[in-house]
Amino acid sequence: MNNHIPFLSKSRFIKGLQCHKALWLLTHHPEVQDEVRASQQAVFDAGTHVGMLAQNLHPGGVEIPFEGLSVPEQLAMTQEEIKKGTKTIYEAAFSFDNVFVKVDILHNGRKGWELYEVKGATEAKEVYLNDIAVQYYVASGAGIKIKKAALVHIDTSYVRHGEIDVRGLFAVQNVTKTVLERQPFVVKELKAMRSMLKKDTPAIDIGHHCFEPYECPCRGHCWAHIPSPSVFDFADLGKPDPFTFYQQGIVKMADVPREALGWRQKLQYDGTLHRKNALDTDAIQSFIDSLWYPLAFMDFETTCLTPIPLFDGTRPFQSVPFQFSLHWFDSPDGTLNHREFLAQTDGDPQKDFLTTLLDSLPKDACILTWNKGFEGKVLRALGERFPKYRNRIRAIMDTMVDLMAPFRRKQIYDWKFHGSYSIKAVLPALVTELSYQSLTISDGGAAAEGWLRMRGTSDREEQDQIRRDLLEYCHLDTLAMVRILEKMMGMCNILTERKIGPRKNKRPSGR
Ligand code: SF4
Structure with missing residues (x-):
């Protein structure tokens, strides 16, 4: 390689398109990069999983590994496979004009070489087209005659039945024309990046580009003055x-x-x-007056929005519920009851989840949730999956009330919310005796990740520990709602000793 020209990789090129300063920092001061957060790592891992699955669009290929091979070794191995007449190469490596790229799938089709870039997204975006354009530039420059360049992305209309059908899950979008049109752009941008890299740090201030199309890994460095x-x-x-x-x-x-x-x-x-602080007591009073007994507090935990549907009957990016917690009072003087469900470590949890929930909910209860749109979406999907229960699900949805609403409408605002109406912000401000902070699992993302980990391990001790952590977390979510409602009633001077709930104790007619 020509050492006089700064070496670029595909990902550095993309970073340079986002911000020249980011490319400059990553090239000259890589130590300023922020640590990768667990949530970001999960996205990267999901992308790797999607990439591997998409290889089945052209099965039987040879993979050029990243790990264990230097860049020259990857390039040599790719050339060797091409010479051998290998039809399909995964992670094919090319270098041209001192730019290094890896191609997700390179397939020698009927008309010649086809280049496929795989993304776990639902549609083509500018950044993906530029990504393919630079791959085309380098692979073509390295002597591969590319007849077709395509983006492989997720088709959201796919519904899983049995094993994943990759031809249904993935949509292949031919972007050859766009990629060809972008070749002068690639050349121009590479020239500009190289010239920039030879100079001092570019004088670029923070802006929207710090987040688009990706959150920049140099934020800790550039945002330190804020x-x-x-x-x-x-x-x-x-x-x-x-x-x-x-x-x-x-x-x-x-x-x-x-x-x-x-x-x-x-x-x-x-x-x-x-x-x-701000408090609209009339609004809170009328909110509380709209509730009735039995008074239930319900919370679901669901899987993350993964591109690959985990279970039969589900679509890409569909949340699947695996856990609920339910607290309730039968009457103003009643005791606080609790039931919970956490799916077993194997199989599809949806039916057990639904039937246990239907059996657990007190009849004609007023059901409080935090952000009822979320629970409603999960219930609607369960109704589609299990039509037999649709009427009962609809009845539940008709009686759901969003406890978050008065907070979203700012009818209660405490300065310690810092503008948020998430239960994670509201609880510590209003109910100091309860806290998520000491929990091992303390948010929905960690719960989803924990549940998948619990299913993936055969270590019983680890499974039991995760199970305890999940139950503790979801239990706190509904107990938190109980205590928050108590506080709201206290603010309106309607909380009497050992009583919680609205003045009315009958389900309003018309519900
Ligand atoms: S944080 Fe913003 S300004 Fe700094 S390098 Fe990244 S994108 Fe550029």
Whole structure:
């Protein structure tokens, strides 16, 4: 390779398109990169899994491994396979013009070589087209006559039945024409990046490009000068855009002219800077009056939005419920009851989840959830999957009430919410005796990951530990709702000793 020209990889090229400074930092000071978060790693791992599955679109190929081989070895092995007449090569390696790329699937089809880039996304995006364009540039430059360049992405209409059918799960979009049109762009951008890399750090300030198309790994470095609280701490971002303030030199929250803010931002501004809270007792009173007994508190845990459907009858990116917690009072003087469900370590959990839930819910209960859109979506999908239960599911959905709504509407606002209405923000502010902080599993993503880990391990001790952690977490979610409602009632002076719940104790007619 020519050492006078800075070496670039496909991913560096993409990073350079996002921000020249990012490319410069990753090239000259890679140590400034932020640590990869567990959630980001999970996305990378899911991408690898999707890539491996898509190889079955052209099965029987030879893979050029990343690990254990140097770049020259990967290049040599690729050339060897091509010379041998290998029809399909996975992770084929090419270098041209001092740019190194790996091609997800290179297949020698009827008309010649076909290049496939696999993404666990649902549609073509600019960044994917540029990704394929640079692969085409390098592979063609290295002597491969590419007849077709295609993006392989997820087809959301696919429904799993038995083993994954890769021809149903993946859509193949021929992007050859677009990729050819972009070749001059690739050449121009490479030239600009190389020239930039020979100079000092580019003078590029933070902006929307720090997040688009990907969150930049240099944020810790470039954002170090942002104080706290700042214009970027407003929870309702976008109205107005915090970068508009930033570009005017307004960075601290305290420097923002209050009149420039929307009403939600004003609440956060007054709360953060002056510790002011807000309470609309009439609205809270009427919310509480709309509830009835039995009064239940329900929470679901579901799998992450994975591109590959895990179970029969599910689509890509469909959440599958595996756990619920349910607390309830039968009457204002009743004791607090609890039931829970956590799916076994094998099989599809959906039917057991649904039937246990239907058996557990008290008849005609008012069901409080936190963000009822989420639970409603899960229930709707279960109704589609199990039509026999559709009417009972509909009846549950008709009686669901969103406990989050008064918080989203800012009818209760505590400065310690910091603009958020997530239960994770509301609970510690209102109910100091309960906390997620000491839990091993403390959010929905960790619960989903834990459940999959519990299913994947044969170590009984590990399974039991994860089971305990999951039960503890989901139990806290519904207990938190009980205590938050108690606090809301206390704020309206309607909480009497040993009683929780609304004044009305009958299901309102018409529900
Ligand atoms: S954090 Fe923003 S400004 Fe800094 S390198 Fe990344 S994209 Fe560029």
